Amino acid sequence: MRKTNKPKIIAISIAAIVVMLAGACTTVSYHRKKGQDYYKVGDYDKAVTYFQQDYNRHPKSNEAKVMLFRAKLKSYYGHLGLAREYRQAGKKEDAVNEYRIALGIFPLNRKLEEEYNDYMAVKKPEEKRVESTIVPPVNLAVDPVEKVTINLPSAPVKKIFSALGKSFNINFVFDKDFRDFVYSLEVENVGFYDILNQLCLVSSCNYRILDTSSVLIYPDSSFKKRTFELRGLKVFYLSNIKAEEGKKLLMTIFRDEQIQIQEDINLNSLIVKASFQTLVDIEKFLRNADKEKSEVEVDIQILEVNRSIINAIGADFSSPLSSVSAGSVGSDGKIGSTMNVTDLKDANFYITIPSAALRFLESDDNTKIISKPNLRGVNGEDIQFMVGEERPIPQTSFQSVAAGGVSTIPMTTYTYKNVGVEIKLTPFIHGNDEVTLKVKLTLNFVTGFIDAFPVLGKRELESVIRLKEGETNIIGGFIRDEVRGSLTGFPGFSRLPIIGRLFGSKTKEIKQSDLIFSITPRIIRRIDITKSNQETIWTNMQAVPEIRGKLEEPGIEEPRAEKRGGSTVEVNPVNRRMPVNTTSFFTIRLNSALPVANLTISGNVRGGKAVIEEVKTDVIRGPELKVFQNFAGESFDIGYSNVPETARTGVLAQMKIKFTQPGKYTVAIDNINATSKEGTQVEITASNAEVEVY
Helix, strand or coil: CCCCCHHHHHHHHHHHHHHHHHHHHHHHHHHHHHHHHHHHHCCHHHHHHHHHHHHHHCCCCHHHHHHHHHHHHHHHHHHHHHHHHHHHHCCHHHHHHHHHHHHHHCCCCHHHHHHHHHHCCCCCCCCCCCCCCCCCCCCCCCCCCCCEEEEEEEEEHHHHHHHHHHHHCCEEEECCCCCCCEEEEEEEEECHHHHHHHHHHHCCEEEEEEECCEEEEEECCHHHHHHHCCEEEEEEECCCCCHHHHHHHHHHHCHHHCCEEEEECCCCEEEEEEEHHHHHHHHHHHHHHCCCCCEEEEEEEEEEEEEEEEEEEECCCCCCCCCCCCCCECCCCCECCCCCHHHHHHCCCCCCCCCCCCCCCCECCCCEEEECCEEEEECCCCEEEEEEEEEEEEEEEEEECCCCCCCEEEEEEEEEEEEEEEEEEEEEECCCCEEEEEEEEEEEEEEEEECCEEEEEEEEEEEEEEEECCCCEEEEEEEEEEEEEEEEECCCHHHCCCHHHHCEEEEEEEEEEEEEEEEEEEEEECCCCCCHHHCCCCCCHHHCCCCCCCCCCCCCCCCCHHHHCCCEEEEECCEEEECCCEEEEEEEEEECCCCCCEEEEEEEEECCCEEEEEEECCCCCCCCCEEEEEEECCEEEEEEECCCHHHCEEEEEEEEEEECCCEEEEEEEEEEEEECCCCCECCCEEECEEEEEC
């Protein structure tokens, strides 16, 4: 019979398996090792390539995932830095190439995309101005761009109204309670409604347009308002806010305007009765307030981590003791099976026991994903989610068999309790791409049974966290532990310190269950705040005077010479838009940091056909002041000598210019020569005006 050397075969097999595993480990770690080498020398692009291959082979490896992310982040910052360097150096082609590489690494980086689009001059679509739907039943036949000049010192107000009416062919009708008084009005190049509002303000009156050429003037009193004020009824249909909330807002903000509001819940609309100007203001307000709410999507992962850790340290005597052998050593060196008792003192003997195996065992089960919901919610609204089951909980009560009886019978009812995980989120979205989450996490579980009645355990967490968009927060700590231990071996010997593990086996089993919550918010809709939404809504506009001695176009006021430390001659307004064949006034203003004694200015109108009709230089006065002027066609010259020191900041002259052809014009100052009393030259720069004629 052929003998087989089993231990040798087993050893060879184990060696072969070890060699195979070593080869496999070498193949697995090759890409990671190469990636680490390139990462150390700063070649992050190649490091990303090798780490990506390593991650593709081991997608569940957290180490591979972390290394890949770090390499991508280093590569991203490297290309972004190069893009900005090329941008500053004016190398657009290289900068665009680096921007595109950075966007390829993190394609969902919205801020980087905005920076790239800004560099590429990708213009956003212009905001469309929304026209008001509040239109009065009748309008005056007055050209809004037509301007007049009125100079009536110490005149009755009715006479001033009459002069204004003659200028615009408007008939003014006065209420019988209107009180006349003396007033001085001196305005130049001002529109009809600007003068009308000023006169109504100083005389404590309101006006009501009767037809295209008639206006009623009545005192500003509660009785007269109820009698004459034009009021309208308007239905506002709301899209986002509820009608009840809209009514509360309007009643609070416009409570002084004597408005009447009724909400319609079915149509989610508001029925408002108010004056014309109040309806216009309410429409503007609702256009800003009735905005789509921001929305957020919250990615949640509920992970259950179960660990069964079994540590077995010591000698395993699970197999029975086979024999105790004794014998003498023969001449061949082998121990014989027999020995003489008389020779025991001279013999060697041995005791054979089973082989002792020291083992260390730790098993880590894979993480189990209980649920992975994507919850979408509106700003400020609750989001609730529950995963688990409902357990019936019996409740027993005792009731009498009959009215007034003593005997009772048990009555059992069942209520259902949630057993599992409950999540409640309330998102609050901020304007800086951050989200505040009010989080409530509840874990209900069955801990045991008492007489078939379940005993419920509960763990709950409430927190408020603030995260950036795309930032992940990990919440853990919902842990349950079960520890069991056992000791087997020779009685007494197995409990000896240190050497006791040679005579016994000690086992410790830990069962641990942990729930981990991963929360990641992503903003999917933001409030669309336009430029018009940021404008102020001015109420009671008819009572606000708009006249300041001259008509000034709205815009950014130019800084004065004192603020910027220089001297200028400016043409105001700096920007103007008007129809063709219209006469307009422009002011030449001096802002000098130093006193100017002599000053000459020359300029012209460029860009098309225009005619300078008048130049007025009697704005400043002085005892020794001498002024000369000359204008013809599109050119003008103005000179001053012995300018008073008080006139170094103020209006020098006014020009009346008519533009007879559409186009873009420049009212330009070509030459300035200024000297002080001592004859020192004063440096003065020019500021021109741009005009668009349509």
